[in-house]
Every structure is written in structure tokens, then in C-alpha cells.
Amino acid sequence: xxxxxxxxxxxxxxxxxxxxxxxxxxxxxxxxxxxxxxxxxxxxxxxxxxxxxxxxxxxxxxxxxxxxxxxxxxxxxxxxxxxxxxxxxxxxxxxxxxxxxxxxxxxxxxxxxxxxxxxxxxxxxxxxxxxxxxxxxxxxxxxxxxxxxxxxxxxxxxxxxxxxxxxxxxxxxxxxxxxxxxxxxxxxxxxxxxxxxxxxxxxxxxxxxxxxxxxxxxxxxxxxxxxxxxxxxxxxxxxxxxxxxxxxxxxxxxxxxxxxxxxxxxxxxxxxxxxxxxxxxxxxxxxxxxxxxxxxxxxxxxxxxxxxxxxxxxxxxxxxxxxxxxxxxxxxxxxxxxxxxxxxxxxxxxxxxxxxxxxxxxxxxxxxxxxxxxxxxxxxxxxxxxxxxxxxxxxxxxxxxxxxxxxxxxxxxxxxxxxxxxxxxxxxxxxxxxxxxxxxxxxxxxxxxxxxxxxxxxxxxxxxxxxxxxxxxxxxxxxxxxxxxxxxxxxxxxxxxxxxxxxxxxxxxxxxxxxxxxxxxxxxxxxxxxxxxxxxxxxxxxxxxxxxxxxxxxxxxxxxxxxxxxxxxxxxxxxxxxxxxxxxxxxxxxxxxxxxxxxxxxxxxxxxxxxxxxxxxxxxxxxxxxxxxxxxxxxxxxxxxxxxxxxxxxxxxxxxxxxxxxxxxxxxxxxxxxxxxxxxxxxxxxxxxxxxxxxxxxxxxxxxxxxxxxxxxxxxxxxxxxxxxxxxxxxxxxxxxxxxxxxxxxxxxxxxxxxxxxxxxxxxxxxxxxxxxxxxxxxxxxxxxxxxxxxxxxxxxxxxxxxxxxxxxxxxxxxxxxxxxxxxxxxxxxxxxxxxxxxxxxxxxxxxxxxxxxxxxxxxxxxxxxxxxxxxxxxxxxxxxxxxxxxxxxxxxxxxxxxxxxxxxxxxxxxxxxxxxxxxxxxxxxxxxxxxxxxxxxxxxxxxxxxxxxxxxxxxxxxxxxxxxxxxxx
Numbered sequence: 030x031x032x033x034x035x036x037x038x039x040x041x042x043x044x045x046x047x048x049x050x051x052x053x054x055x056x057x058x059x060x061x062x063x064x065x066x067x068x069x070x071x072x073x074x075x076x077x078x079x080x081x082x083x084x085x086x087x088x089x090x091x092x093x094x095x096x097x098x099x100x101x102x103x104x105x106x107x108x109x110x111x112x113x114x115x116x117x118x119x120x121x122x123x124x125x126x127x128x129x130x131x132x133x134x135x136x137x138x139x140x141x142x143x144x145x146x147x148x149x150x151x152x153x154x155x156x157x158x159x160x161x162x163x164x165x166x167x168x169x170x171x172x173x174x175x176x177x178x179x180x181x182x183x184x185x186x187x188x189x190x191x192x193x194x195x196x197x198x199x200x201x202x203x204x205x206x207x208x209x210x211x212x213x214x215x216x217x218x219x220x221x222x223x224x225x226x227x228x229x230x231x232x233x234x235x236x237x238x239x240x241x242x243x244x245x246x247x248x249x250x251x252x253x254x255x256x257x258x259x260x261x262x263x264x265x266x267x268x269x270x271x272x273x274x275x276x277x278x279x280x281x282x283x284x285x286x287x288x289x290x291x292x293x294x295x296x297x298x299x300x301x302x303x304x305x306x307x308x309x310x311x312x313x314x315x316x317x318x319x320x321x322x323x324x325x326x327x328x329x330x331x332x333x334x335x336x337x338x339x340x341x342x343x344x345x346x347x348x349x350x351x352x353x354x355x356x357x358x359x360x361x362x363x364x365x366x367x368x369x370x371x372x373x374x375x376x377x378x379x380x381x382x383x384x385x386x387x388x389x390x391x392x393x394x395x396x397x398x399x400x401x402x403x404x405x406x407x408x409x410x411x412x413x414x415x416x417x418x419x420x421x422x423x424x425x426x427x428x429x430x431x432x433x434x435x436x437x438x439x440x441x442x443x444x445x446x447x448x449x450x451x452x453x454x455x456x457x458x459x460x461x462x463x464x465x466x467x468x469x470x471x472x473x474x475x476x477x478x479x480x481x482x483x484x485x486x487x488x489x490x491x492x493x494x495x496x497x498x499x500x501x502x503x504x505x506x507x508x509x510x511x512x513x514x515x516x517x518x519x520x521x522x523x524x525x526x527x528x529x530x531x532x533x534x535x536x537x538x539x540x541x542x543x544x545x546x547x548x549x550x551x552x553x554x555x556x557x558x559x560x561x562x563x564x565x566x567x568x569x570x571x572x573x574x575x576x577x578x579x580x581x582x583x584x585x586x587x588x589x590x591x592x593x594x595x596x597x598x599x600x601x602x603x604x605x606x607x608x609x610x611x612x613x614x615x616x617x618x619x620x621x622x623x624x625x626x627x628x629x630x631x632x633x634x635x636x637x638x639x640x641x642x643x644x645x646x647x648x649x650x651x652x653x654x655x656x657x658x659x660x661x662x663x664x665x666x667x668x669x670x671x672x673x674x675x676x677x678x679x680x681x682x683x684x685x686x687x688x689x690x691x692x693x694x695x696x697x698x699x700x701x702x703x704x705x706x707x708x709x710x711x712x713x714x715x716x717x718x719x720x721x722x723x724x725x726x727x728x729x730x731x732x733x734x735x736x737x738x739x740x741x742x743x744x745x746x747x748x749x750x751x752x753x754x755x756x757x758x759x760x761x762x763x764x765x766x767x768x769x770x771x772x773x774x775x776x777x778x779x780x781x782x783x784x785x786x787x788x789x790x791x792x793x794x795x796x797x798x799x800x801x802x803x804x805x806x807x808x809x810x811x812x813x814x815x816x817x818x819x820x821x822x823x824x825x826x827x828x829x830x831x832x833x834x835x836x837x838x839x840x841x842x843x844x845x846x847x848x849x850x851x852x853x854x855x856x857x858x859x860x861x862x863x864x865x866x867x868x869x870x871x872x873x874x875x876x877x878x879x880x881x882x883x884x885x886x887x888x889x890x891x892x893x894x895x896x897x898x899x900x901x902x903x904x905x906x907x908x909x910x911x912x913x914x915x916x917x918x919x920x921x922x923x924x925x926x927x928x929x930x931x932x933x934x935x936x937x938x939x940x941x942x943x944x945x946x947x948x949x950x951x952x953x954x955x956x957x958x959x960x961x962x963x964x965x966x967x968x969x970x971x972x973x974x975x976x977x978x979x980x981x982x983x984x985x986x987x988x989x990x991x992x993x994x995x996x997x998x999x
Contacts, residue, residue, distance in 0.1 A: 064642030114649020118203020158304025319683025371419035466834025474878030530838030531773030598646035606647025624744035859884025887988030927965035
């Protein structure tokens, strides 16, 4: 059975009585995402506002990132800044806690009393721009609302002369710690101050001014540091206490200006109504028809979540604190903060180009101002701090996507300079990537993910250069965009790390390892969105590509290796709870099977989004998780941001209208097939003409028109299946692939026979053994005999083409003191060079993620080394790593024993270690036993792991790691 749907861009009549009676703002439930691992908050904010005034129920642990978790039953107070859906906690600035009775300075004081209070969800409510709750322990009704830079509280106390509000500047979320703070009592109705803190943002500064509707009758500042103040009010009149708080990153004067400009009255309901009007205006840029009530609530809550961040960071007078710590002024635009770009470049920012083009322009201006202040574009910016969280330089696709879509109201030449500057840095493996064409696993962690994401970002730069008419730059970065191919291993069919020039061992595609960013080999297999035809070639063409996609969605959901909380929402090895998977379901369309995209996208929408507090399958991630849903529910998705193309998916609703704020007319894009059982597009007519392709452009979206969509229960395997009907991909620049070394051990004893091969047809491999750069005069060959400590370098040369990147492999001739004959089971994830790693002469470094260490999870180590013959031993030493932020603890006790026959051992050293588990600094330290000619053939090393993470540790109850490398016997 088919359903015929007519959508007119010029007019969309909403016939549903429910739709007519409810505003879009009434369909939003801010509690969605506050349970599970969504990490959202329910409090009051306005679209892209500076203030997020919300209750804090917890401050520690992964699920405290938003300050609130739906499973909690007590409230600490109400702070003015919050992050929406991040995987790291921060903010929670300027906490206000109302209560009655004796003055309290802490959430839990002597005898358990404090300003913390119990609450019940039955007396709690939230809507966009408004939150309320009853504090059960004190019988206080607390209500919150917000302007852009102002938060407003309304506390209705029982009639008492012991009504109190404690303002706590030591309060913060996650690892956020106050480094300097002051509260000043300005008058009987006004306080002001500032808070400086370090946490995820290493140096965050917030200034505030607070005004009260009632005079204080008493105030008390705790101690001499002026970081907490308790204020008492006489509330026997029964009137509510109103508090309005202005924030600024600049100074107290800025906070005053913001407060005066935005809320110059005491009408709480007016502020609330204004906030909800702002939300209604923002949410009404999309109108929908059809769908169940639950789907409509899920949709508009998702749209709401996309508009919480980024946050305006400049004051009403344009001043803001820059990345350089100086005060600057944004003239004619607004500076923003909180850019989770590794997440949001994928769907949130492309959605902003449709709904918020002018704000997108200001986002780009923000990026360029950060570049001028710091010398690089933002990676993960937070409160004028670069956190360097996540990977890539994904401000680049946001800029290029905006430029490609005609959003260009900024210094374009500066933008072109800035994107190249970010790509030319020498940090995070970029220097190796430029030389070798990939990031080596032994040089940098997350090597596979970085190589692939750098390649995509480089394609964006090449596209920017093409649009700018800069052919030399285009060609350079188009070649770099092909570097992803250097990590495709045809023997396994996966993107695989390379170590010392060869394929890293062991390799297990299900294993979550340090070579991938919050993922495994499956979840990064398809990240070359700029070159989908190239990915198809790697898998043997369209059929092989579809077969691999099918396998991803149908294989076991078992994960191996490290436990990664972010990997959730599994369908096979597809992980919707984390961003690297978000585009994958849409790739079927490129292979001419869009019906599989439609089927899978509809399944993901139905299974991983709901109207409940745990209705997000993973972290909200500053709007990305919700942006995927918004776009997918509308029926399209930007697979390759930077290319102004959208791929059709499976529209969920009967119809919708998008208001075009840039061209002044409506846009309607798609419609669904009327129910769960009709996910398949049968045909599309655009302006009365058949549309047989599975994609459209941003210009077509802006131009509008009339779409007729026929949906059905069964897939149409013909529609958009021809090669000229699939989404277009950019033109590629051919490259020679970097040679592969095999085998690639880092040490050897006598001599080593090595092969150096290239997969590029017709390429000639040339190499050197002295560490010099190979050129066309260097020795040609694919077999090399290494007899001494050497640095092998090789390149592939193609006639008439550019040579490949340079592979570098270091081989150390090592006279091993002995052989490991037995060793406790080490984790395959941290195996170093294998069984002989403890005596191979190659030592691990402080960054454990680049390898070299043998890791033992929750277990002790016992290793026996055979020296070959009985010999005098004068010392035994072993190196250990301590990095408790990574759950790696220095051993508790070390024992060395020696034996002449391997049966009878005598102890020569047995002692506890002297390193505190609480030591925060990461370091390597050996345990050495000085001996005097102890005769031995066998040495037994026994090391006691701390076992489990201690109760004070953030990994409390989890298994602790013991990292060991290189046992030295002299």
C-alpha cells in the first residue's frame, strides 16, 4: 500500500487540532536527556544564551557533566552556567542555594545538615526558559528563568524571618576547582564578585552582579577568603524573594551593563514569557504535520537541544575575554563560546546554515578572532580556553561549509589563511602525517582516527581553495585528502594502525584501542565522507562496499579491549551513541541502494530516541545527537559537510515547512510515509517533475518548490539506483601510497630480512638505511637486509607523478640479556612487542597510548627470564608507569628472585614501593635492586597491582592497570 503526500513550499495547512492548539515550545521536554548518559540539564536558558540557570544534583562522576541527573533526589542549589551533553564536566558557576533555619555554608554541614535539599519529580517542572521545583526539606518553591546574559530566581519561602540564600563560589562541576573568588556586599540589596577556576577550561573567569527584591537583614561571609556568603531575609510577608543575576567574562561593570540592559524590572513572569517567546520564534522556523505526540515531543526537544550551545560570550557592549586573556570588542557581531567541533561539524553546524545563517556568520567570525588571538582555529573551545579535547581541526569544515553555502560576511582571505595555518601545525601527529602520509601508531595516540580526520579536513581546505581559485593550494590539500588510503589494509579490510612502518600487531577489529578515538576499527572504517567512491574501490566496488556495510549492521555487537562509555546504541558494530558512526547509514545511497539507508535511518530514529529522560542513547554533545535526529526526521542529511549536498533518508512526518530567514520565503523539504510501516521512498516529484536522484543541493533547498513524495511498505530497489542518480563525490587527486614495511620489529639480535612494498601500480620503491630522505637516486628494491642498528626510510616513485610519503622504520640491534620464558597474561590491548617485550630493549614512554608497555588489568605480574647460562648478577631493575588519571597505578610491592635451576629461587629484593596512589602527575620510575655477584640463570619478577581503583578515585570499583616495560638485568 502506498501513501501519496503533497508538500507545497508556498503553503502548508496544518489540519491537526492538536497541532493548532499547541505551540512548538509546549512540545519541548527539557527532561529528555537528563537520565541515562544524555548529560543534559533541565534548567532555564534562551537560544544560544550566556546563562544556563539550572539545578545541580551532583558534581562528580561521568553522569554529573550537566550538573543534574534524573535519578537523583536531592538538589545542591542553582548555578548559572552548564554544559549540554558533554562527556567532560565543568562550569556550575555562581551557585545560589535557598533554605531556612540556621546559616549554612556547605551543602552538607555538621550532622548532615546543610543547604542541600530533597526534592520530588512530582513537584518539579521544566519548559524552555523556565524551571521550578519544591525544596522539600525547607518547603521552598524555587523558580528559575533567564535572559541572554541574566538569570532570574523566584523563591517562595514559608512565612519566616530565617529565610536564607547562600552564594557559593567554591562550587563547580567535575574537576572544576576555584582558584580565586571574591564576593562583595555592595548594598543591602546587591552583591557582586568574580570566580576564577581551573578544570577542563584551565583558566575560566566569570563576573557577576546579583540584585535582590528584598533587603538583607543579615549577611555572613565564611572565613577570610570571601568565597561564600550567607544572606538572611525576613520573609514573613509571604511575598516571594526575587533575585536577578547578570554575568560577564570581562568585569563586574560588564555584568552590571548586561543586567541593566536585559532585565531592568522585577517582573519574573515577563522574563519567563520573553524567554518562551524567543524559544517559540526559534522553534517555529520548522513546522511539522503528522507524527505521533511522542514523535512531535521528541522532535521539538531535539530541535531545542540544538539551540542551547554555542553560547553568546560577548557582553551587550560587545566586549569579551579573548583566548589571549585580553579584553576585545566585537563590533557589529557577537562572540560565542562552547564549540564541541569534533561532534557538531557533522550535523549541528550544517543545520545552523539552514536555520541560523546569520549566527553561523558570527560563529565563523568567532573562529577567526580566536585565530588572531591564539594563532590557531579552535578545536574544543570553552570559555576562551582551548581544551584540546578530541582530534582534528574541525573548525575548518564549519568555515568551508558556510562559505560553500554563500555565508561569507567575514574576512574571507583571513579565513583562507587560518584554515591552512591549522593544517600546518606540528602537533598531534600532523608533522608525521605530512611526511609519511599517515600518523604512526608509535608516535601518536589515536593514530588511525587522526589520519582519517586530518584527510577529511584537508579535503575541506582543498575545496575552499577550489572555490577561491587557488589551484596550487587545492592540489596540495587534495593529495593530503587521500592519505586515508595509506591505512587501509586489504588483507583485513579495515583501516588499521601502522607501527614502525608496518601493520600493527595484534589487530582485532572489535577491539577498542588507543589507535581509535572512542571507537574501534569497525566504527572508523567508513570515515572518508569526502571520497565515498574511493572507499568503494578499497572494498572492491559497489557490491563489496554494500556487503561491508551490511556486515557492519549485522555482525556481533560484542566489544573487546578497553571499556569506552561513549560507545552505545549498537546495531551490529554501528554505534549511534558516538559521532563517528553518524553518517554511515546514509552511505548506502552512494552505492545505489538508498532503500537500505531509509530502512536503517528509520530504525535508528525509532530505537535510539524517545520522549523519556533516558531518551538519548548517548551524550547529547552540544546538540549533535539531536541535530542528527532533526535532519533525519526531516528526511535528509549532510554526509560530507563542506560540500553543499544533502542525501535523502527516511522522512518521519507527513510534511514540514522551514522558514527561510535569509531569502525571506518558506522552505519545505520532505515528508514521511505515514507510519512506522512505510519507511521506503517509492518516488519523488520536485516542482511537478520526477526526481530520480537520492540527493539535492543547498541552493535547491533555498530555492524552494513543490515536492510530491510517494512512500510505501516495501523497498523500491530501482529509485535512485543508477550510477548517475547517486550523490556526487568530489574529484580526487591521485597519489602514490606510502610503502609498507614487513616485518616491523623495533629490535633484532643478529640480522633482519625486511620487505618494503607499495600497492601503487607501477611504483618503484627506493630506500635508504642511514636515515636520509630517499630520492630517485636511492637504492631501488623491495627486500632489505638489516645487520646493524639502522633507520630505514622508503618512498614509492611513480613515473610522471609525485612520490609517496616517506615510511620510516627504526631497527635496533639489541643483545638481549635473556629470554622471557613465562609471563602473566597481559592485555592484548597493551601487549607492546609481545612476550619478549620486557627484554626487547625498547622502552615505553610517559604517553602510554603510543605503546611500548605491557598492561595488566586488575592482576599481578609474574615473569621469569632465562639468562641462558649461570652468570653473576649485580643488579635487577624494572620500569613502571604511574598515571592515575588513566587508571594506571604504580605497583604496591616488587619482589625479585634468582635461581640457578629454575626451581629453587631465593629472594634478593622484596619491598613495598614509596609512591602514593593519589599522585596526579604521570611519570616513569624504576625499582632497582643492587646486588653483588649473585649467581643465577633465572630471574623471577613479581609485582603486586593495586587491584581495584580506590574509593577516592573517579574509577572507584573498576580494575586498576599495572604497566611494566623493560626488565634490565646486569
